[in-house]
Amino acid sequence: MPLSEFALIERYFRGRGAKRADVRVGIGDDAALLECPPGLELVAATDTLVAGVHFPAGSPPASIGHRALAVNLSDLAAMGARPAWALLALTLPAADEAWLAEFAEGFSALARAHDVALVGGDTTSGPLCVTVQLLGHVPRAAALLRSGARPADLVFVSGTPGDAAGGLAVEQARLTAPSEVVTYLRKRFLFPAPRIALGESLRNYASACIDVSDGLLGDAGKLAHASGCGVELSFTDIPVSELLVRAVGEERARELALTGGDDYELCFTVRPSEVGRLRQELPPERWGYTHIGVMREASGAIVTRGGNVMEFSHSGFDHFGS
Amino acid sequence: MPLSEFALIERYFRGRGAKRADVRVGIGDDAALLECPPGLELVAATDTLVAGVHFPAGSPPASIGHRALAVNLSDLAAMGARPAWALLALTLPAADEAWLAEFAEGFSALARAHDVALVGGDTTSGPLCVTVQLLGHVPRAAALLRSGARPADLVFVSGTPGDAAGGLAVEQARLTAPSEVVTYLRKRFLFPAPRIALGESLRNYASACIDVSDGLLGDAGKLAHASGCGVELSFTDIPVSELLVRAVGEERARELALTGGDDYELCFTVRPSEVGRLRQELPPERWGYTHIGVMREASGAIVTRGGNVMEFSHSGFDHFGS
Numbered sequence: 001m002p003l004s005e006f007a008l009i010e011r012y013f014r015g016r017g018a019k020r021a022d023v024r025v026g027i028g029d030d031a032a033l034l035e036c037p038p039g040l041e042l043v044a045a046t047d048t049l050v051a052g053v054h055f056p057a058g059s060p061p062a063s064i065g066h067r068a069l070a071v072n073l074s075d076l077a078a079m080g081a082r083p084a085w086a087l088l089a090l091t092l093p094a095a096d097e098a099w100l101a102e103f104a105e106g107f108s109a110l111a112r113a114h115d116v117a118l119v120g121g122d123t124t125s126g127p128l129c130v131t132v133q134l135l136g137h138v139p140r141a142a143a144l145l146r147s148g149a150r151p152a153d154l155v156f157v158s159g160t161p162g163d164a165a166g167g168l169a170v171e172q173a174r175l176t177a178p179s180e181v182v183t184y185l186r187k188r189f190l191f192p193a194p195r196i197a198l199g200e201s202l203r204n205y206a207s208a209c210i211d212v213s214d215g216l217l218g219d220a221g222k223l224a225h226a227s228g229c230g231v232e233l234s235f236t237d238i239p240v241s242e243l244l245v246r247a248v249g250e251e252r253a254r255e256l257a258l259t260g261g262d263d264y265e266l267c268f269t270v271r272p273s274e275v276g277r278l279r280q281e282l283p284p285e286r287w288g289y290t291h292i293g294v295m296r297e298a299s300g301a302i303v304t305r306g307g308n309v310m311e312f313s314h315s316g317f318d319h320f321g322s
Numbered sequence: 323m324p325l326s327e328f329a330l331i332e333r334y335f336r337g338r339g340a341k342r343a344d345v346r347v348g349i350g351d352d353a354a355l356l357e358c359p360p361g362l363e364l365v366a367a368t369d370t371l372v373a374g375v376h377f378p379a380g381s382p383p384a385s386i387g388h389r390a391l392a393v394n395l396s397d398l399a400a401m402g403a404r405p406a407w408a409l410l411a412l413t414l415p416a417a418d419e420a421w422l423a424e425f426a427e428g429f430s431a432l433a434r435a436h437d438v439a440l441v442g443g444d445t446t447s448g449p450l451c452v453t454v455q456l457l458g459h460v461p462r463a464a465a466l467l468r469s470g471a472r473p474a475d476l477v478f479v480s481g482t483p484g485d486a487a488g489g490l491a492v493e494q495a496r497l498t499a500p501s502e503v504v505t506y507l508r509k510r511f512l513f514p515a516p517r518i519a520l521g522e523s524l525r526n527y528a529s530a531c532i533d534v535s536d537g538l539l540g541d542a543g544k545l546a547h548a549s550g551c552g553v554e555l556s557f558t559d560i561p562v563s564e565l566l567v568r569a570v571g572e573e574r575a576r577e578l579a580l581t582g583g584d585d586y587e588l589c590f591t592v593r594p595s596e597v598g599r600l601r602q603e604l605p606p607e608r609w610g611y612t613h614i615g616v617m618r619e620a621s622g623a624i625v626t627r628g629g630n631v632m633e634f635s636h637s638g639f640d641h642f643g644s
Contacts, residue, residue, distance in 0.1 A: 024363060028548070029468050030400035030533055031367035033460070036358035041346060044441065045353035046409040046455055050448035078352035087368040089411070089453040119366065126372035126451060131411040131444075133368055133455035138355070146351050211352055226350070 009095055009123045012104040013088065017111030017118040020084065032119035034085055040137040045075035051128035056171050061099045063190035064130060065106030070192050071213065072134035073114060074264040077199030078211035080144040083114050083136040088121035091129040114196055142203050144268070146226035149208035153269040155231060155293040158195050160241040161216050162253050163188035165260025177247040184243045192264040198287055202268055205278040209268040217258040217312055220267050220293070221301030227269075233258070233293035235305040258303060259312055269295055331417055331445045334426040335410065339433030339440040342406065354441035356407055362459040367397035373450035378493050383421045385512035386452060387428030392514050393535065394456035395436060396586040399521030400533035402466040405436050405458040410443035413451040436518055464525050466590070468548035471530035475591040477553060477615040480517050482563040483538050484575050485510035487582025499569040506565045514586040520609055524590055527600040531590040539580040539634055542589050542615070543623030549591075555580070555615035557627040580625060581634055591617055 014027050025033040036042060049068050051057050069086060076083050088107070092100075111118060116134070167189025169175035170182050177185070195211075202209060210223040217233065224231040240253035248256065257263075266289075270278050284290065303310045336349050347355035358364060371390050373379050391408060398405050410429070414422075433440060438456070489511025491497035492504050499507070516533075524531060532545040539555065546553040562575035570578065579585075588611075592600050606612065625632045 025465070025467065030397040030531075031365045031403065031456075033401070033465050034364040034366060036362075036364050038360055040358075042356040042358050042364070042457075043353045044356060044407065044409060044455075044457065046411050046442060046453075047444045048411045048413055048446045048453070050413055050446050053446060053448050075352040079355070081353065085366070087366060087455055089368050089370045089455075091370055091372055091451055120368060122369045122453075124370045124372050124375060126375050127449040129413055129448060129451050131368075131370070131453040133366075133409060133411075134353075135364075135366065135457075143347070143355050145347065209352075 009100060012100045013118055013121060016104055016108040017086065018115045020115065020117040023085065023117050023119055026117065026119040027121065032085070032087070034119065037137060039140060041140055041143065043076055043079050043081035043136045043138050043143065044133065045072050046131060046133045047071040047075065048129060048131040059171070060190060061102035062106030065103040066110050066191050068130040068132045069107050069110050069116070070194050070264055072132045073194035073196055074211040074213065076134055076136045077195045078144065078209050078266055079138060080142065080199045080203040080209065081136040081138040082200060083116045083134055083196065085119045085135045086111060086116050087133040088118060089131040090121065091124045091126040093126070093128060144199065144202060144206050144209035146208055146210050146223045149223060149227035149229060149269040149295045151229050151295050151297045153207050153271055153295040154275055154291055155220060155233065155267065155269050155295060156289045157212065157216060157239065157265055157267045157292050158198055158289045159263070159265040160239050160244065161212055161263040161265050162240050162257030162260050163244050164192060164262035165256040166244050166247055168262060175247060181243045181247045185247065189262060192262065194264050195266045198266055198289070201282055201287070205270055205274055205282065206268040207271055209266055212263045212265040212267050213261060215259040215261045216263070216267060217301055217303060223267060223269070224295060224299070224301055227295070230296045230299045231293060231301045232296050233303045235303050235310060237290065237292045239290040331422060334422045335440055335443060338426055338430040339408065340437045342437065342439040345407065345439050345441055348439065348441045349443065354407070354409070356441065359459060361462060363462055363465065365398055365401050365403035365458045365460050365465065366455065367394050368453060368455040369393040369397065370451060370453040381493070382512060383424035384428030387425040388432050388513050390452040390454045391429050391432050391438070392516050392586055394454045395516035395518055396533040396535065398456055398458045399517045400466065400531050400588055401460060402464065402521045402525040402531065403458040403460040404522060405438045405456055405518065407441045407457045408433060408438050409455040410440060411453040412443065413446045413448040415448070415450060466521065466524060466528050466531035468530055468532050468545045471545060471549035471551060471591040471617045473551050473617050473619045475529050475593055475617040476597055476613055477542060477555065477589065477591050477617060478611045479534065479538060479561065479587055479589045479614050480520055480611045481585070481587040482561050482566065483534055483585040483587050484562050484579030484582050485566050486514060486584035487578040488566050488569055490584060497569060503565045503569045507569065511584060514584065516586050517588045520588055520611070523604055523609070527592055527596055527604065528590040529593055531588055534585045534587040534589050535583060537581040537583045538585070538589060539623055539625060545589060545591070546617065546621070546623055549617070552618045552621045553615060553623045554618050555623070555625045557625050557632060559612065559614045561612040
């Protein structure tokens with residue numbers, strides 16, 4: 001790309017996202033200058049989306065912009081953090097103005113919704129690849145970690161995992177369904193809603209937390225591993241959406257929830273003694289979370305149904321494939 | 323790549339770089355948790371290197387690791403900041419263990435040299451692309467900005483720009499030279515030394531600063547533009563290395579210095595009243611900087627020789643090409 005195109009691209013991103021008083025210098029200098037509030041810890045995450053790997057090559061640009069930020073917001077949600085500032089590294093094969101305008105709007109709309117300022121970035125020429133770095137804050141020593149769970153802690157998940165895997169299958173023409181189902185599932189894949197408010201609220205209740213990005217079973221297993229224990233999930237307790245069930249049936253819907261990925265929900269654990277307070281102060285019907293299992297002494301992540309352990313591969317969503 | 327390969331890759335990076343007491347949680351959770359020191363501002367930069375764009379496809383992996391961090395260190399140097407924490411987003415076509423080990427060591431050696439801890443990252447499958455986000459600190463309101471220069475401020479540059487463009491030409495077999503020259507120029511391209519110590523020291527002297535990554539003339543022009551004025555550089559005052567002169571002659575060496583790129587030197591301005599103190603307290607022969615021009619009222623960036631304005635394109639280093 002000629003230099004003038006880079007200048008053009010940068011114009012699409014200057015001043016996008018939220019306006020924040022704690023940004024002393026944003027885009028336009030060698031680096032951003034930011035005010036860290038006293039008494040808080042800084043939380044930093046980075047995640048990359050690659051065309052053809054994390055999204056189908058022809059995905060709507062607004063979705064790519066939304067998801068590039070959403071996956072990082074989800075990481076901060078899992079720490080119980082409040083997001084503040086983002087940096088965007090965008091590698092593009094060419095400067096397509098219509099594409100850029102939609103991408104920037106997808107990114108910016110989600111950024112504004114979570115009061116995130118875009119404070120810096122880099123635009124380079126190359127195969128389509130988007131890396132976002134997200135910075136936020138959490139009160140000192142209050143962050144939710146993966147490592148805080150103990151045997152007997154109860155396990156919960158937010159929302160209805162599996163929808164995004166269904167939506168990806170729709171995008172890839174591996175799944176057909178009635179139009180209202182298609183609309184719902186596509187939206188769940190293309191525009192996931194990171195659980196920032198839930199993550200912040202859980203700081204007072206959860207013993208451990210992880211975001212569900214690679215499939216609930218695998219991610220619950222990572223939480224268990226980090227906590228030095230194991231986890232048992234109850235198949236029939238896995239929450240799945242009615243629309244996903246209409247598309248694939250209840251059995252496969254739960255399989256997608258356990259192994260599908262791209263959900264950006266939160267999986268968290270709560271001490272048995274705290275569960276009453278959790279349910280009272282954060283009513284599950286309002287906050288949208290479900291009890292799905294229990295932490296146990298023996299390592300590993302298992303799923304049980306009617307007292308029997310079920311076998312799962314990590315490629316459930318490939319069942320749609322040829 | 324199978325999941326197990328990602329786990330392998332992450333093992334190469336865990337605990338790399340410097341150990342720092344202000345890292346509460348590093349690699350291994352959903353995000354890093356970091357302690358911001360009171361009274362300081364946070365400085366954040368991100369830069370991407372793409373194979374075939376920012377480095378030749380077969381570059382030594384240690385150089386790619388080094389440069390991915392160096393380009394960001396240079397951004398922080400230009401703000402007068404002290405670096406602290408890095409996040410690494412690495413997109414790789416395959417998990418080649420020998421490549422990874424060299425890449426990680428190139429990154430880590432430079433990180434340790436500047437007391438930078440690697441606190442997070444993401445590994446994805448795709449075309450080779452490296453994005454680093456670097457965080458650091460600067461005392462409140464002390465950062466060097468591009469926008470602080472005024473007409474009559476003197477302009478300086480560190481080191482000997484142009485060497486890196488010569489080194490790239492060697493790497494691309496567009497330039498041949500005696501072996502000691504080749505060794506020197508390749509090193510200047512493959513392992514640039516960001517001017518962190520100089521940047522920090524300049525906080526007390528410089529009115530504006532930018533890092534020289536896209537060619538001295540263009541970058542001095544960006545500084546001038548941000549400051550709302552222009553800049554005049556003196557061709558015969560542009561410092562070039564003896565070895566570059568041996569390779570390409572003095573005229574072309576200065577042309578490379580002005581238009582080549584990849585130098586990661588600092589271009590900075592100083593008020594006329596402060597120049598005496600600068601020279602006394604930061605002796606140029608020890609700190610390695612040279613007076614090359616002056617800021618002026620009229621906008622734009624010009625180069626003069628013997629009172630005449632010279633014409634430059636931004637593609638000086640292409641003169642090696644066929």
